[in-house]
Structure formats: C-alpha cells, structure tokens
Amino acid sequence: MKLWKQTLIGTLFALSTLAAHAHGNHGDEEPISKDGATARGNKVIEMLVDSKKLQLSWKMTSAKEISSRDTPNGPVWVVSYQNPAESDTAKRTLYIFLDDVGNYLGANHTGTL
Numbered sequence: 001m002k003l004w005k006q007t008l009i010g011t012l013f014a015l016s017t018l019a020a021h022a023h024g025n026h027g028d029e030e031p032i033s034k035d036g037a038t039a040r041g042n043k044v045i046e047m048l049v050d051s052k053k054l055q056l057s058w059k060m061t062s063a064k065e066i067s068s069r070d071t072p073n074g075p076v077w078v079v080s081y082q083n084p085a086e087s088d089t090a091k092r093t094l095y096i097f098l099d100d101v102g103n104y105l106g107a108n109h110t111g112t113l
Contacts, residue, residue: 029101032077038063040102041079045094048107057085058094069113075100076113 032040041063048054061081069076077098086092090109097105097113106113 031075031100032098032102034066034077036102037066037077037079037098040098040104041066041077041081041096044096044098044104044107045081047104054094055083055086058083060085064093071113076105077102078111078113080111 045054045058045061049056049059058081061083063079064082065080067078069078077100079096079098081094081096083092083094094107094109095111096107099105
C-alpha cells in the first residue's frame with residue numbers, strides 16, 4: 001500500500017510539472033511585411049549557400065520580385081531572385097516560399113509551391 005501511494009504521488013507530481021511548462025501565446029505571431037519577407041528571403045539565400053545547396057554567386061543577388069499568394073493553408077510570400085552568373089539557364093531564377101509569419105517553407109526554380 002505504501003509503494004502504491006508513493007507511485008501515485010510521484011505520478012501526480014510528474015504530470016503537474018507538464019502543466020507548469022504549458023503557456024499561452026501559441027499562434028500569436030504577427031504577419032511579416034513585404035520588407036520582412038525580403039529580409040527573410042535574404043537569410044534563406046545565405047543559409048542555402050552555407051549548406052552548399054546553392055553556389056556562392058547567389059549571395060550577390062538581391063530580391064527581384066516579392067508577392068503574396070493565397071493557398072489552402074493560408075497566405076504565402078514568394079520572393080524571387082535572379083542570378084545571371086548561374087550557368088544553367090533553367091536555374092537562373094530562384095523562388096523562396098515563406099509563410100505569413102516568415103517561416104521558410106521551401107525553394108525551387110519553378111515557382112510552384
């Protein structure tokens with residue numbers, strides 16, 4: 001009986017610590033502006049170059065066009081870049097996709113999400 005009581009108290013204590021770590025503010029992020037999407041797109045370019053997914057010449061590019069698209073999952077920012085130094089002409093334009101609060105969703109050369 002003593003062991004059962006200790007186990008019950010220990011379990012209740014462990015579960016109460018989970019409740020103590022819970023907090024609000026989930027999903028309360030503010031949507032980013034067009035300028036914010038550009039800044040975030042530039043950071044993504046740096047990340048892709050640093051991870052060797054893009055050539056170093058992409059770091060010298062700047063955003064060509066910034067637009068917003070409505071999708072079934074909400075609005076998405078599309079930031080496009082052009083790199084004339086890219087040898088493959090089909091890959092001279094890069095499209096970076098960000099959600100409305102600036103989270104990186106993906107990138108490709110086709111412009112389709």
